Amino acid sequence: xxxxxxxxxxxxxxxxxxxxxxxxxxxxxxxxxxxxxxxxxxxxxxxxxxxxxxxxxxxxxxxxxxxxxxxxxxxxxxxxxxxxxxxxxxxxxxxxxxxxxxxxxxxxxxxxxxxxxxxxxxxxxxxxxxxxxxxxxxxxxxxxxxxxxxxxxxxxxxxxxxxxxxxxxxxxxxxxxxxxxxxxxxxxxxxxxxxxxxxxxxxxxxxxxxxxxxxxxxxxxxxxxxxxxxxxxxxxxxxxxxxxxxxxxxxxxxxxxxxxxxxxxxxxxxxxxxxxxxxxxxxxxxxxxxxxxxxxxxxxxxxxxxxxxxxxxxxxxxxxxxxxxxxxxxxxxxxxxxxxxxxxxxxxxxxxxxxxxxxxxxxxxxxxxxx
Amino acid sequence: xxxxxxxxxxxxxxxxxxxxxxxxxxxxxxxxxxxxxxxxxxxxxxxxxxxxxxxxxxxxxxxxxxxxxxxxxxxxxxxxxxxxxxxxxxxxxxxxxxxxxxxxxxxxxxxxxxxxxxxxxxxxxxxxxxxxxxxxxxxxxxxxxxxxxxxxxxxxxxxxxxxxxxxxxxxxxxxxxxxxxxxxxxxxxxxxxxxxxxxxxxxxxxxxxxxxxxxxxxxxxxxxxxxxxxxxxxxxxxxxxxxxxxxxxxxxxxxxxxxxxxxxxxxxxxxxxxxxxxxxxxxxxxxxxxxxxxxxxxxxxxxxxxxxxxxxxxxx
Numbered sequence: 001x002x003x004x005x006x007x008x009x010x011x012x013x014x015x016x017x018x019x020x021x022x023x024x025x026x027x028x029x030x031x032x033x034x035x036x037x038x039x040x041x042x043x044x045x046x047x048x049x050x051x052x053x054x055x056x057x058x059x060x061x062x063x064x065x066x067x068x069x070x071x072x073x074x075x076x077x078x079x080x081x082x083x084x085x086x087x088x089x090x091x092x093x094x095x096x097x098x099x100x101x102x103x104x105x106x107x108x109x110x111x112x113x114x115x116x117x118x119x120x121x122x123x124x125x126x127x128x129x130x131x132x133x134x135x136x137x138x139x140x141x142x143x144x145x146x147x148x149x150x151x152x153x154x155x156x157x158x159x160x161x162x163x164x165x166x167x168x169x170x171x172x173x174x175x176x177x178x179x180x181x182x183x184x185x186x187x188x189x190x191x192x193x194x195x196x197x198x199x200x201x202x203x204x205x206x207x208x209x210x211x212x213x214x215x216x217x218x219x220x221x222x223x224x225x226x227x228x229x230x231x232x233x234x235x236x237x238x239x240x241x242x243x244x245x246x247x248x249x250x251x252x253x254x255x256x257x258x259x260x261x262x263x264x265x266x267x268x269x270x271x272x273x274x275x276x277x278x279x280x281x282x283x284x285x286x287x288x289x290x291x292x293x294x295x296x297x298x299x300x301x302x303x304x305x306x307x308x309x310x311x312x313x314x315x316x317x318x319x320x321x322x323x324x325x326x327x328x329x330x331x332x333x334x335x336x337x338x339x340x341x342x343x344x345x346x347x348x349x350x351x352x353x354x355x356x357x358x359x360x361x362x363x364x365x366x367x368x369x370x371x
Numbered sequence: 372x373x374x375x376x377x378x379x380x381x382x383x384x385x386x387x388x389x390x391x392x393x394x395x396x397x398x399x400x401x402x403x404x405x406x407x408x409x410x411x412x413x414x415x416x417x418x419x420x421x422x423x424x425x426x427x428x429x430x431x432x433x434x435x436x437x438x439x440x441x442x443x444x445x446x447x448x449x450x451x452x453x454x455x456x457x458x459x460x461x462x463x464x465x466x467x468x469x470x471x472x473x474x475x476x477x478x479x480x481x482x483x484x485x486x487x488x489x490x491x492x493x494x495x496x497x498x499x500x501x502x503x504x505x506x507x508x509x510x511x512x513x514x515x516x517x518x519x520x521x522x523x524x525x526x527x528x529x530x531x532x533x534x535x536x537x538x539x540x541x542x543x544x545x546x547x548x549x550x551x552x553x554x555x556x557x558x559x560x561x562x563x564x565x566x567x568x569x570x571x572x573x574x575x576x577x578x579x580x581x582x583x584x585x586x587x588x589x590x591x592x593x594x595x596x597x598x599x600x601x602x603x604x605x606x607x608x609x610x611x612x613x614x615x616x617x618x619x620x621x622x623x624x625x626x627x628x629x630x631x632x633x634x635x636x637x638x639x640x641x642x643x644x645x646x647x648x649x650x651x652x653x654x655x656x657x658x659x660x661x662x663x664x665x666x667x668x669x670x671x672x673x674x675x676x677x678x679x680x681x682x683x684x685x686x687x
Contacts, residue, residue, distance in 0.1 A: 083486070143667065147674055150412055154625045155670060157618065158663030169656040283618075287493055294490045330505050337498030341474055344491045348483030 017355075039208055042066055043201045057313075059320020059329060063200035067272060069312040070207030071265040075289045076308025077214050077301065078261025083290065084299035084354070085222060086254035087234030088145075089153040092160025094286035096259040098167065099136045100266025101276050103129030105179035106172075112179060113172055122183045122271050130263045137259025138252060145251045148237070160286055167278035178277025182270050195271070203272045210268065214261055215301060226253055234299075295343050297350025306351055314339060377651040382529030384647040390535040390604060392643020393542035397597035398620035399627075399635040400549065401467070401590030407566045407630035407680075408586045411485060414492035415470045417617025418499035419463045419591050423598025424608040425503065426462030427455035431515050438513025438606075451517050452599075460595035467591030470495050471584055479583075496614070504610035511609040514602045538600045545596055546636050549589065553632065562586060566630070618659070619646075622666050628676030637677060 020028065043063045046056045056062040075097060082090045106112045107125035118125075144155045167173045185206060187194040194202050221227055229250040232240035241247050270276055288311050296307020315332040322328060328335070343351065377384070398420055405413040431451060436443075443451060474491035518537070522530040553559040564572035565582045573579045601616065602608055623642045627634025642662055649661030669677065 089486070089489075143671055147670055150406070150629065151625060151670055151674065151676075153412065154622055155663075155667055158622070158666055161618070162660045162663055165656065165660040169654075284614075291490050291493050294486050298486060331501070334498050334501035334505060337494045337496070337501060340494030340497070341491050344483075344487050344494065345474075345477045348478055348481055348487040 036212065040205060043204060057316045057319060059318075060316050061200065063204055065313070065316040066204040067200045067207060068316060069309045070204055070211060071269050072289065072292065072312035073211055073305050073308035074207065074214065074265040074268070075262055076292045076296065076304040076311075077211070077218065078258045078265070079289050079293050080298060080301065080304035081218060081221075081261065082254050082258035083293055084304065085227065085230040085234065086251055087230075088251060088254060089149060090156045090258070090286075091153045091290065092156035092158070092283070092286050093258070093262055093289055094281050094283065095140070095156075095160035095163045096133050096136060096262030097266040097269070097285075098160075098163050098281040099133045099259075100129050100263030101270040101280070102167065102173060102179075102266075103132040103263070104267050104270040105182050105276055109179035109182045111174060111177075111181070122185050126267050129267050130260055133259045133263030133266070134256045137256040140259075141252045141255035145248055145255070157283065157286075160281075160283060164278060164281050164283070167281060173278070175278050178275055178279075180275050182274050182276070184274065185271050197274070200272070203268070207268055210264055211305075214264070218257075218261075218301065221257070226250060230254060291340055295340060295350060297353040299356070300350070300352055300354035303350050303352035303354070311336075374652070377648055380651055382527055384651050385644055386529055386531055386535055388644030388647035389640060390538045390643070391647065392623075392640035393539045394597050394600050394604065394639075395616070395620050395623045395643050396636045396639025397542050397545060397593045397600070398616060399624040399639050400546075400593040400632065402621050402624040403627075403629055403632060403635040404562075404586045404590045406624070408562060408569075408583060409475075409488075411475075411488045412492070412621070413470070413587075413590070414489060415474060415495040415499070416467070416590060416594065417613035417620075418496050419467045419470065419613075420594040420598050420601075420617065420620075421500060421503060421608075421610070421613030422466040423459035423463035423595040424602050424612055425512070426595075427459040427599050427602060428512055428514060428608065430458040431455060431517070436515035436517070438515055440515050442516045442519045448517055455517065455599050455602075456596060459599045460592050463595035463598060464588050464591035466499070467587040467594070468584060471587040475583070475587075476580070500610050500614060507610055509610060511607040514606050514608070518603055534603060538604060541596065541600065542636075545593060546632070549593065550632055552589075558582075558585060619662065622662060625676055626666055626669060628678040628680050630680040631676070631678050634676055634678035641677075 020031070023031075043066060046052045046062060048055075057065040075093065078096070079090065079093045082088050082093070104122065104125045106114055107118045107120050107128060108122060109115065110119070112118075140156065140159050144152060147155060168175045184193065184195040184197075185203075195206075196202075222230075229240070229245045229247075230253075232243065232245050233247050233250060237247055269280075289308070292307035292311035293304050294307070295310065296305065297303025314336055315329075318332045318335065319329045347353075398416075401416040401419060402413060405411060405416070431437075431454075434451065434454075436451070442448070470492070474495045475488060478487050478491060518534050520532040520534040523533045523536055524531055553562055561572070561577045561582045562585065564575065564577050565579055569579055572582075601612070605612075619642060620639070623638035624635050625638070626642060627636070627638025642665075645665055646658045646662050650658045653661065673679075
């Protein structure tokens with residue numbers, strides 16, 4: 001019932017989204033296909049006259065910047081499931097990214113204590129590392145999901161800190177020394193490995209393929225019973241429980257799926273870098289991803305993608321640029337903080353909000369109490 | 372497991388823990404006050420504290436004091452301490468008000484969703500700490516020896532220094548004063564009213580905006596005092612000092628029951644002491660891991676913290 005009436009409103013609304021919704025199916029299909037192809041051509045953006053040189057990064061190789069964006073986007077998509085769909089505030093999302101990366105490293109790197117027994121190829125380690133992250137999601141979720149709102153936030157934050165402290169302080173996880181020589185993804189082309197050391201373009205494409213698969217998977221979940229349960233939990237947990245939604249079960253689902261996607265990001269990251277240590281997984285990282293999701297528009301995948309791409313792109317773009325004597329790269333996070341404030345003050349619902357959220361905000365704005 | 376490290380040093384660990392916990396408790400008050408009224412985590416509170424740690428160093432620098440200068444006499448010590456406290460309080464209070472004005476007020480006008488406030492606060496926190504980092508070249512800055520830690524008295528085999536005693540006493544006095552202010556004064560009644568029901572309070576003639584600004588200011592004042600104590604105890608400060616201690620302070624506020632003033636005191640002291648025990652038992656690198664495990668265990672049995680949330684409800 002609700003879905004049909006809602007669709008009717010947004011289709012008839014103006015703007016790009018309303019126009020897109022009114023097009024017949026084949027037009028929408030073509031538009032989606034063309035944008036996917038354009039995304040795959042992004043590494044060659046510098047060739048585009050006029051606009052191209054403005055877009056590409058100067059201080060860092062452009063394909064590498066694109067790869068960075070791709071795993072940030074993956075993390076944003078995963079966190080969007082937890083925060084945007086299920087409404088669970090997770091401040092320690094980097095923990096899952098770390099579990100994915102460390103899982104891969106432990107199973108494949110020659111520095112690992114397991115190397116004599118495993119010493120696997122990257123591809124073999126992937127399913128095990130991902131299973132490990134999902135288990136980590138369940139372990140974190142099972143005792144903590146009774147907690148509401150901000151209490152959950154501090155516990156998830158603590159979870160990420162504990163993982164980081166483990167990585168720093170135990171000899172098995174090697175702290176700062178980290179794991180070197182993590183193998184790259186497999187595949188040969190003309191007698192040379194596709195995933196080499198110098199060229200980041202194949203990694204970006206791999207990331208893009210994973211992103212597209214994740215989008216399809218999450219979209220289907222969102223439209224299923226699971227997605228409707230998440231929505232009910234987010235809007236009013238007590239009401240959802242009374243109506244027979246098994247809240248704990250679906251919250252665990254959200255955590256496990258979010259963990260899985262975060263783990264994917266970690267596995268890709270380990271495969272591209274070939275080296276990880278405990279310095280990568282600082283708390284600021286999770287907070288940055290959260291800022292990306294909310295800034296883009298939490299609860300909407302297009303928003304999460306945009307937000308995830310921005311949090312990686314803005315600092316990378318500022319690299320190697322100087323104004324007079326000051327190097328802007330030094331100021332990147334300070335400037336970034338300013339950008340976050342400005343975007344959120346101008347658009348509290350996010351850059352591309354979910355339709356439901358946007359309508360809610362319109363209602364809320366009318367209800368402002370006398371100041 | 373080796374318990375001798377803990378048992379042999381039980382007394383000293385407890386006293387150090389109490390001093391550390393007193394600083395954490397003062398810091399945690401800012402989180403608790405804002406949460407009690409707005410139901411929001413003020414993520415930028417760590418930078419309110421950070422500004423305090425730098426402000427008193429800068430003003431001591433005006434008097435020609437740096438980390439290598441000799442310790443002043445008793446009169447000089449008191450004078451510098453009071454000046455440092457006043458300046459740090461002003462700096463932290465102004466920062467807190469600025470955060471409220473820039474990151475909270477515009478969103479409140481539009482009745483934005485709670486997550487939006489969290490993100491602007493994160494933005495403000497990032498801006499202040501990173502700017503400090505760039506301006507100080509990410510180096511740490513030493514603190515002049517305003518108060519030389521001297522053993523004051525001994526209980527059993529535990530020596531208590533004058534600095535530890537000062538920190539603990541100051542924290543207790545400030546807590547008592549704040550408690551009286553919230554529960555006894557007219558402005559405090561306004562704060563409690565807004566925390567119980569903001570809209571009703573507004574209809575009854577409480578100026579909501581002013582109450583919210585006041586709450587930020589009070590949190591800033593407490594953070595300023597905590598900042599001076601931190602400087603004197605730790606001896607250095609750095610651009611990320613606020614962020615690192617802020618996690619502890621936030622955890623302490625949650626542990627005691629966020630929104631509850633006495634909870635913040637209890638949570639802070641408990642966290643400080645237990646962190647030191649954990650450091651004695653497992654080694655100092657496990658200090659934070661232990662405190663978070665403790666937090667999770669306590670929240671499992673008391674999901675709203677030890678004393679529950681109650682800035683307005685019960686008489687705090």
